[in-house]
Amino acid sequence: MNIFAEYRQLIVNLLNGLAEEGRLPGGLDCTAVTVEPPRDASHGDMATNAALVLSRQAGMKPRDIADMLAPLLGTAKGVEGVDIAGPGFINWRLAPSVWQGQVATILKSGTAFGDGTLGAGRAVNVEYVSANPTGPMHVGHVRGAVFGDALANLLAKAGYKVAKEYYINDAGSQVDTLARSAHLRYQEAFGRDIGEIPEGLYPGDYLVPVGQMLKDKYGDEYLDAPEDVWLKLFKIDASNAMMDLIREDLKVLGVEHDVFFSERSLHESGRIPETVALLTKRGHMYQGVLEAPKGKTPEDWEPREQTLFRATAFGDDVDRPLQKSTGEYTYFAADIAYHLDKINRGFKDMIDVLGADHGGYVKRMQAAVKALDDDAELDVKLCQLVRLFRDGEPVKMSKRAGNFVTLREVVDEVGRDVTRFIMLTRKNDAPLDFDFAKVMEQSKDNPVFYVQYAHARVFSVLRKASEVFPDLALDDASLADADLSLLNNPAELALIGSVAAWPRLVEAAAEAHEPHRIAFFLYDLASEFHTFWNRGNEDTSLRFVIEGDAALTAARLALIRAAALVIASGLAVLGVTPVEEMR
């Protein structure tokens, strides 16, 4: 499916052949050999670094290896114009028929084009969002949600078996706060004047219906009861209600998790002590005293003996406490238990998507995962802040005043597709500017619009074609049978080259865990398509629909249909709906 991978295999086969003939040493490690499109298209369609990478291993000059390999490559099917360049690159072109064949391949595969085998069915667990169940989601959560979702889609496309997971922090003190805040609203539901919400409790209106719900459920049973009577109950009811809110928010954004995992369930099932016991058994725990952090010693610092996890043995900077001096477990202990649970469910590959403020957490969690299982691997993707703007002016937000912008507000204003696409137009570890006005702009400055427009234009051409050629079959299967050899001008071949690079891109992006590459690829592809379209302005013979030439029209429609399929396939990874016309 990946044409570059096919030719890479060809190169490796040729190298093995040379080794068998004794012209190259045996047992060469070819993993570093790549076949890529050259950066400069004038060098050809493909390039390999084989001679350069193998030079040292073989104890030969790059040029000499290239001199052996190039002639063999030249005799291979579909290969033309082999050339040795620079320090020892081998460049070649592919016969137009090979490229043209790619169009048919794409049309037959549909949006499955680009599905990869990289993952080979390996199970990957992607944990993302995991917002505390204390209120509706706000903009700060949106980026991580979109990123995690797109990453999960990307890995699935690359052939992994992906589980999308949400960790519910329903056991910490913030849930106590939630329960107390809810109790206040519960009193309010009975008509009591609760006055201003005290400092330290959640003031949001979204708790009003929760108070009503508690009233309906329990009547006045807990109205004047002491806290220890109702707290546990209210924690469960309120956090469940918050999770319902969050699930609705996620739905609005088009994010659906496979698993919602409750931290409370870990505590209740006793799995945290089990996890600590396992680490103890493996010799990774000890009783000890930590040194005060330098430069920023807390005022009330005093040395205490604690149960420590030897994180430094696995690359962390200091050892980490798993139990408080009260004997209670730390949040980190629960988190280790959670990751152990993932491992026990068969996930050796895990990815956590977190906010950038969790930077200090990465090493210790990776250390813990290594300590639990040598084969397990955790990648942590940190998403930087989103800065909101409106017409270039920063949107002011204050958590204290409770006037943060909610996820719902963003999606209601600009729409799901725009929100998702824009969130992926930056690398995860770079801050992102989100301007409410700019993202809605209908111009080429706006990547969402530009990509959607390209897709819509293809459909517009198809509509036009059906008017000009009422008898022409325009479904993909029929177009795949068009005489594709008519696609022989440089612009056409270049566009085919771009769409044919899609599987390669999926693989690279999946391997790097970087869904933003898809967004950039789509922008470039759209740009190339628009350029092609514009050529038709000056030279009408380059238009897609050529009156009086059904054969050429069919071939060009096949090409742009292939482009549309690749765009749709990419948008599917991003979770964005391709549109068939602009409104």
Add this chain to the structure above:
RNA sequence: GCACCCGUAGCUCAGCUGGAUAGAGCGCUGCCCUCCGAAGGCAGAGGCCAGGGGUUCGAAUCCCUUCGGGUGCGCCA
């Protein structure tokens, strides 16, 4: 003080895990619409890839270091 992330055109950012002459958009300059595809198009200028060392056939990319910016730093989740 320590750790992690970042530093690429005037601005906002890509750069395919070490490849060939470092790219795109905005902005700037110059051309192109009486009509047939201008919610624009074509072309051009603009760079010591923060600075300095190293690793090798080859570095924006890897290592060390300095300088700038962000984030985090014992029983908070």
